[in-house]
Amino acid sequence: MSARGKSWCIALSVVTCLALLAAPAVAGDRALLIGVGSYPNLPPKFALQGPKNDLLEMQGLLTGKLGFDPSSIRILKDEEATRAEVLSSMNTWLVEATAPGDRVYIYFSGHGLQVKDVDGDEQDGLDEALAPVDIVSGETDWQGAILDDEIDRILERLQGRAVTMVIDACHSGTISRSLSDDVSSGIEGARFLPRPHAKPVEQALTRGLRIDLAVVDKPKLVEAGVTAWSAAAPYQVAWDDVRLPVDERHGVFTAAFVAGQTGNAADANGNGLTSNAELLEFLKSQSTAYCSTQDKCSNLDPQLESKAQALGESAVVPEKLDAGGSGQGKYHQSNDPSATPTTYQDTDAVDAVGDIIGKTEIGDVELAFDRPTTMKTGDVFKLTVTSRTSGDLLLFDVNSQGKATQIFPNEFAQKITPLAPNVPLTLPDDYYGFDFEASGEGDSVFVALVVSDTVDLSDVAPKSRGLKVELNARETLSDIVARLQKTWAEDLDRRGIRWSVGTLRYRVE
Numbered sequence: 001m002s003a004r005g006k007s008w009c010i011a012l013s014v015v016t017c018l019a020l021l022a023a024p025a026v027a028g029d030r031a032l033l034i035g036v037g038s039y040p041n042l043p044p045k046f047a048l049q050g051p052k053n054d055l056l057e058m059q060g061l062l063t064g065k066l067g068f069d070p071s072s073i074r075i076l077k078d079e080e081a082t083r084a085e086v087l088s089s090m091n092t093w094l095v096e097a098t099a100p101g102d103r104v105y106i107y108f109s110g111h112g113l114q115v116k117d118v119d120g121d122e123q124d125g126l127d128e129a130l131a132p133v134d135i136v137s138g139e140t141d142w143q144g145a146i147l148d149d150e151i152d153r154i155l156e157r158l159q160g161r162a163v164t165m166v167i168d169a170c171h172s173g174t175i176s177r178s179l180s181d182d183v184s185s186g187i188e189g190a191r192f193l194p195r196p197h198a199k200p201v202e203q204a205l206t207r208g209l210r211i212d213l214a215v216v217d218k219p220k221l222v223e224a225g226v227t228a229w230s231a232a233a234p235y236q237v238a239w240d241d242v243r244l245p246v247d248e249r250h251g252v253f254t255a256a257f258v259a260g261q262t263g264n265a266a267d268a269n270g271n272g273l274t275s276n277a278e279l280l281e282f283l284k285s286q287s288t289a290y291c292s293t294q295d296k297c298s299n300l301d302p303q304l305e306s307k308a309q310a311l312g313e314s315a316v317v318p319e320k321l322d323a324g325g326s327g328q329g330k331y332h333q334s335n336d337p338s339a340t341p342t343t344y345q346d347t348d349a350v351d352a353v354g355d356i357i358g359k360t361e362i363g364d365v366e367l368a369f370d371r372p373t374t375m376k377t378g379d380v381f382k383l384t385v386t387s388r389t390s391g392d393l394l395l396f397d398v399n400s401q402g403k404a405t406q407i408f409p410n411e412f413a414q415k416i417t418p419l420a421p422n423v424p425l426t427l428p429d430d431y432y433g434f435d436f437e438a439s440g441e442g443d444s445v446f447v448a449l450v451v452s453d454t455v456d457l458s459d460v461a462p463k464s465r466g467l468k469v470e471l472n473a474r475e476t477l478s479d480i481v482a483r484l485q486k487t488w489a490e491d492l493d494r495r496g497i498r499w500s501v502g503t504l505r506y507r508v509e
Contacts, residue, residue: 028097028098028099029069029098029103030072030093030102030103031062031106031107032076032089032093033055033058033059033075034076034086034108034109035081035110036048036109036132037049037109037110039111039135041135042137048240049240049247049249050240050241050249050251050254051077051168051251052077054107054109055075057254058107058166065261065262066261068103079133080133081110081132082133082134083132083135083146086146087154091154091157100159101160104158105163105164105165106164106165107166108130108165108167108168109168110130110191111170111193112129112130112169112191112238113128113129113142114128115142115145115147116140116141127147128147130145130146131146131169138196142193151165166229168191168231168254169191169192170231170232170238187296188242189239190238190239190240191240192238229257229303229304231287232253232287232300237296237297238253239290239300252290253287255286256283256286256287260274260278260283261279269355271330271346271351271354271355272318273330273345273355276304276310276312276313276315276358277357280304281359284302284496287300301495301496303487304485309335311355311481312356312474313343313345314344317344331344349399349474350400350444350445352474353398353473353503357477357501359500361503364388364450364500364502365385365387365448365500365501365502366387367383367384367503368386368504369382369383369384369506370382370383373505373507375438375506375507375509376508376509377440377509378437379438381436382426382427383395383427383504384427385419385425387419387448387450388422389500390419391419391453391498392419393408393409393448393450394450394451395407395447395449396476398447399440399443399444400443401440402472403473404471404476404477405470405471406461406469406471407427407467410466411466411467413427419450440508441509442507442508444508445504445505447477448501448502448503449480449499449500450499450501451498452499453497457480461476461480484497484499485497
């Protein structure tokens with residue numbers, strides 16, 4: 001890894017090729033599922049109840065929705081998941097038994113941790129690691145951990161495969177301040193191992209922004225279609241669901257990750273296609289719901305690292321496909337038909353806006369016309385935007401041909417102040433010197449994004465952009481939303497960037 005910072009408690013890391021979709025299993029498909037709840041060398045307080053159930057849920061996801069043959073899945077549970085066996089299985093079962101184009105899936109449920117960096121590639125001096133069953137506590141540090149550097153090298157050998165790595169674990173070196181008093185004693189349900197003899201004073205010394213498995217540090221992996229899912233922002237904690245009876249517990253993230261791909265709960269816009277962006281927002285909502293019930297869980301923000309263009313693509317194959325895998329007038333293959341396995345997009349560019357953004361609209365941003373939403377060509381209209389929270393406004397008009405116009409900011413309104421809470425902004429106002437005029441037949445949609453944190457979007461939505469500039473709607477919105485999904489790193493406690501969305505669909509006849 002490079003010197004950029006990251007964290008296993010991003011907590012639950014996933015490095016994944018976005019398109020791990022349901023498809024007929026082939027000989028080269030391989031999955032390795034690892035779950036460790038019982039650690040014989042650790043005090044009983046560090047036992048986890050969730051991993052055994054996580055393994056069953058993930059196995060069901062793979063053999064069901066994702067189309068893996070049971071014979072292509074190897075499971076290492078508790079005493080089987082030694083450091084030697086985990087690394088051996090990654091190299092033999094995954095690397096040596098697959099070829100470019102095959103699907104590879106790696107899953108780990110258990111403790112994550114940090115150990116001292118020995119090769120100098122970590123800015124904070126700590127390597128992120130996973131805890132196999134035979135990990136032991138040394139005099140000053142953990143012994144026998146599986147380092148992120150070791151996993152990086154295995155991923156390098158898996159170039160060309162459709163690789164997914166899901167890690168439901170957390171590092172512990174810099175846990176949130178709310179946990180500082182318990183940093184060395186362990187907390188029920190928290191998936192982290194504190195460094196031996198850790199003290200609360202260490203909390204403020206090693207806070208950096210890191211992305212698991214160096215995906216961001218290795219652009220060629222991202223360009224190859226590899227994606228990183230994380231259960232939380234850097235230095236947050238992954239959890240077992242302690243609300244459940246002991247024998248029924250599972251990882252909060254894992255349960256949501258499976259549920260979001262096996263039903264329609266994550267399909268925010270209800271178009272029958274669950275996109276990667278929608279899955280991420282579902283994970284966030286489920287994590288927030290859990291965190292709100294727990295005193296020790298102050299923030300929980302799942303993360304996604306991927307190519308921006310993959311946000312609106314299917315996380316799982318939509319149901320309405322014929323036997324040959326073609327869409328029935330609703331979905332089509334994504335722009336990269338050579339992707340393995342194939343991903344899909346909504347054929348309707350207006351409907352696809354919801355897949356790209358991912359959020360369920362809850363009225364935080366409201367849009368209204370000064371006339372009915374069905375218009376005639378040439379009709380003049382004004383648009384009013386009202387936001388419950390303050391923030392910078394980005395406003396786009398997307399038509400049925402997939403073209404977008406950046407309405408705000410623009411070449412005429414570069415210095416207008418940000419939206420104030422509940423104060424309407426009407427466009428165009430008397431200072432613009434022009435009107436909005438309905439043109440082109442068919443459905444279109446206005447998309448308003450209100451960004452409450454200070455985020456530099458000048459390269460993806462420049463303030464000086466002209467109103468006559470024709471944009472590719474999928475690419476433009478994907479680039480912006482991908483930026484808004486990054487971790488907000490200006491506060492001591494990491495969290496997601498605060499932004500909200502509102503849309504208004506209209507028709508020109």
